[in-house]
Structure formats: structure tokens, C-alpha cells
Amino acid sequence: MEFNCIIERESFQLNATNRSLQISNKSFSQKFDLSLKVLITWLFRENEISGFLFENLVVEGDGLNMKKLKKFLSGKVTFSGIQIFYFFYGEINVNKNKATKVCTLINRETKLKFSCKCFKKSTTGIEKIHKEIEILQKASKNGLAPKIYECFESTNCVYVIMENLERIKDLEFIDDDIRVFLYNLIQTIASLHKENIVHKSLKMSHILFTEENKLKLVGFGQANNTDIQNNEFRLDIFKIGIIMYKFYQKQNFQVDQSLDIPDEGNSLLQSLLEWGNDQPFQLNLLLSHPYFKFLKNEGIPLQIQCMSPKFKTQVYLDENEEQIL
Structure with a gap:
């Protein structure tokens, strides 16, 4: 301009x-x-x-x-004076080492709601903060992470203004929801790996949804996009397995280690926990596993546009046809 x-x-x-x-x-x-x-x-x-x-x-x-x-x-540069443009709206979630916190802000002009991640410069260091923001920006361009709108800086902190996403309680999931969720999660991690990014801190609290129920990841504090080792890719895949295990453990109210997951689900779980492929991009091969067979039986293609626990809506069959379940 x-x-x-x-x-x-x-x-x-x-x-x-x-x-x-x-x-x-x-x-x-x-x-x-x-x-x-x-x-x-x-x-x-x-x-x-x-x-x-x-x-x-x-x-x-x-x-x-x-x-x-x-x-x-x-998003290209950093601004000062965040209080001029935003005011505090929601509760503050502080991480364990008190280096970052996340809260909800309202834009003073538009009155729209946003999420804000605040980094404490003295604890995290400005270079590490910038690296995390840059990884977030790269992931968000492909719809894998929240969209970043603005970055602000004060004497003590850096603030990242992002789209406001929703957290869904995993206890609300039934078996069909778990399958759709895991399908989307594997897709998202596979896409992230193709962008040469490893998350390294994957867990339920770092998995959020847009209003259209599209899955996006947060919590990129440990993420890496340079000189990545294969074991870092495998860590993401292993953690998908941990999430799957915990889903079925809660669903069946089990406290021991034995699970009986339908449709060869135990085989998929074992593949995730023991993933030994040196080509992380082949993670998409897991999407053809028999565990996901019912998705294809319902006409859902390899690329699911969104998911919604309990009710799956706006499942696109092709460019000209839409089915509402």
C-alpha cells in the first residue's frame, strides 16, 4: 500500500x-x-x-x-499500547511456571472477543517468544492453529491476539465422536509435520475448536521447526495414542491398562504408541485403518472439513453435494 x-x-x-x-x-x-x-x-x-x-x-x-x-x-510487526485497543473480559489461565497466561479480551472499537496469550519476557526470553509466534503464524496459515491478528509488547510482556476458540470436555464424547476426533487429529498432526513443525506438547487442553467445529492446536511453547529429529515426530504420534487411550479408559470407566476397543481399535492404538516409521508424512496411512471404516460407510471422505461431538454436521461429500447428519 x-x-x-x-x-x-x-x-x-x-x-x-x-x-x-x-x-x-x-x-x-x-x-x-x-x-x-x-x-x-x-x-x-x-x-x-x-x-x-x-x-x-x-x-x-x-x-x-x-x-x-x-x-x-x-501480525507482521509488534505494536505498543495494548490497553488502548483492548480491555480484559474473561478469566486468566496461568501455566505452571507462570511464564505465560491466556485470557479473553474485547476489542474496544469492534466489541469482538479475542483470546490473548501473554508472555513474560524475563522468564521466556524475547527470542524464544518470537520463535513461538512465528511457528504459530506458519501453522495458522494452513488452518492448523488459531489465526493471529496482532502482537503487542509492553515493558514486561508480549501479547498475541488470536481468534477465540472453544474447549470441549472429552467426557462428552461417545464412541463415534472419538473416531471423528482422532481422524481429524491425525490429519492435523500429519499436516503439521508436512510443514516441518513438531508440536511436542500435544494434550487435550491444547486441542480447541472454532465455531464451525474445526479442530485447531494451541500450546506451541515446546514446538520446533528447525533441525527436527525423527524422535520428535514420533513424540507427537505417541501422544495421539495417549489421548486415544485416555478416551477409552474414561468411556469404559477403567483404571487398569487393558482396553477392548471395537473395530480393531487396539491395533490402531498400538500403531500410534509404537510408531517406528522414519517417514512421518506417512501418518496419513493410518486414516485407512479399519477403525475408521464406519466414517467411509457414512460417506465421509478422507478430508473431513469439521467435526462436532455428538452431532456431525456439514460433512462435505464433494464440491457440489452436502449431507447433513
């Missing part, structure tokens, strides 16, 4: 791309690479954005253009 701006009463042209921000006129030109390390403070006049401060550079311009620029830069 391009528009005119003012710096120290002199006219400039601002040009923003996905990778850089350039400010120039006939006698001066300066280009900045966009990254989460870039911190921008928005300036206001009569409750409307009138410009921004970057390092020691004060850039002013038309309010509508500045508002469009903020939207364009969201």
Missing part, C-alpha cells in the same frame, strides 16, 4: 509491502525490514490514529490511511 505522509512538516511517500516499509521523497529514502522485532507506537488526535512512532521517527498522515496501515502491519 502507498500513501502520502508528513515527517517534520515535510512531505514523504510511504510504501508498505509484506516484507518492508519504505519512506522516501526526492532527497531522502529509508527502508525498514518488517519483523516482530519492529516496535510501532500509534499516535492519536481526537481519538483517531494520526500517525506512528518508530524508533525516533514520527510519521503523521491521514487517519483513514493510518488505520489501513495498522491493519496491513498487524
